[in-house]
Amino acid sequence: MTDTEPSPERRGIIRDLEVAAAFDADTEIERRVAFLAERLTTTGAAALVLGISGGVDSLTAGRLCRLAVDRVRAAGGDAEYIAMRLPHGEQRDEADAARATAFTAPDRLLTVDIRPATEAMAASLREAGTPYPDAGTEDFVLGNVKARQRMIAQYAVAGGLRGLVIGTDHAAEAVTGFFTKYGDGGADLVPLTGLTKRRVRAVAAALGAPDDLVRKVPTADLESLAPQKPDEEALGLTYEQIDDFLEGLPVSAEVEESLVSRYRATAHKRALPTAP
Ligand SMILES: Nc1ncnc2c1ncn2[C@@H]1O[C@H](COP(=O)(O)OP(=O)(O)OC[C@H]2O[C@@H]([n+]3cccc(C(=O)O)c3)[C@H](O)[C@@H]2O)[C@@H](O)[C@H]1O
Ligand SMILES: Nc1ncnc2c1ncn2[C@@H]1O[C@H](COP(=O)(O)OP(=O)(O)OP(=O)(O)O)[C@@H](O)[C@H]1O
Numbered sequence: 001m002t003d004t005e006p007s008p009e010r011r012g013i014i015r016d017l018e019v020a021a022a023f024d025a026d027t028e029i030e031r032r033v034a035f036l037a038e039r040l041t042t043t044g045a046a047a048l049v050l051g052i053s054g055g056v057d058s059l060t061a062g063r064l065c066r067l068a069v070d071r072v073r074a075a076g077g078d079a080e081y082i083a084m085r086l087p088h089g090e091q092r093d094e095a096d097a098a099r100a101t102a103f104t105a106p107d108r109l110l111t112v113d114i115r116p117a118t119e120a121m122a123a124s125l126r127e128a129g130t131p132y133p134d135a136g137t138e139d140f141v142l143g144n145v146k147a148r149q150r151m152i153a154q155y156a157v158a159g160g161l162r163g164l165v166i167g168t169d170h171a172a173e174a175v176t177g178f179f180t181k182y183g184d185g186g187a188d189l190v191p192l193t194g195l196t197k198r199r200v201r202a203v204a205a206a207l208g209a210p211d212d213l214v215r216k217v218p219t220a221d222l223e224s225l226a227p228q229k230p231d232e233e234a235l236g237l238t239y240e241q242i243d244d245f246l247e248g249l250p251v252s253a254e255v256e257e258s259l260v261s262r263y264r265a266t267a268h269k270r271a272l273p274t275a276p
């Protein structure tokens, strides 16, 4: 069963997440590079800091950082793009991460293993007697600790070098709240805002990224008990379905209901802390 006319609630979500009706990859590249360059110039920051995972989102954001920094320099400014590799121990898709990093052409590359910090926190939580209901819950929660360790590492570099931390959140993650609050959700600038997943891929392709990395299966890769688990498996929805919903295309009633209710349930993740 499909609907052809998006509900008023869906239209509100599309508007709130800034998903444009029309899309042209080159126009989006220009707009987003201009945004990053303007932020560097206006804030007087000296660097853009971004974790590169090997996935398409960070590859795309990283290339936009490269172009923005080049633009600032061409205008006589001084800035750099700092990429960070933040593996948890040995990363299974390290070869992809290395190629993605090379594609973004950073001025500096810093590699920080987040495993020791994550394990130290896990051990201290266990010692404190943290009452996890089961091993799966502990593994899931420690996955979010990994994402937050990455945030800590990026802010440590930004703090030392007058940098700004780049987040890779886009509309297809924002609508489901599929990010760690104050983990990968913690950033200063979010240049992919409003893009659906297929539009992120289209931007990556237009930027000249290697085809296999453009089409790579998305994974948060946070759970040690389920390494490289595809996002679509975790979400129980495909990115095609999520993108269709966001682009106002026909989706089933089940998909519509599921996304509207996830959007409502995760409102706190897209807002400032709740105050009285
Ligand atoms: N109603 C409410 N009002 C205010 N705050 C509320 C709240 N409900 C929960 N909270 C708070 O939010 C916390 C839950 O949020 P959070 O800690 O983020 O945890 P949660 O949303 O449960 O998990 C994060 C999800 O995002 C996925 N993820 C993370 C990182 C990257 C990617 C990726 O795409 O690569 C995906 C991850 O696999 C997982 O499925 C609760 O522990 C609580 O502190
Ligand atoms: N192993 C890692 N090394 C460096 N940064 C990472 C790593 N894992 C995650 N990140 C950071 O967290 C962000 C969120 O991860 P996410 O999985 O949503 O994006 P991605 O890996 O770039 O693309 P995809 O969603 O297609 O897998 C990444 O874009 C990146 O900035």
Ligand SMILES: [Mg+2]
Binding pocket: 053, 055, 218, 219, 220, 221
């Ligand atoms: Mg990923």
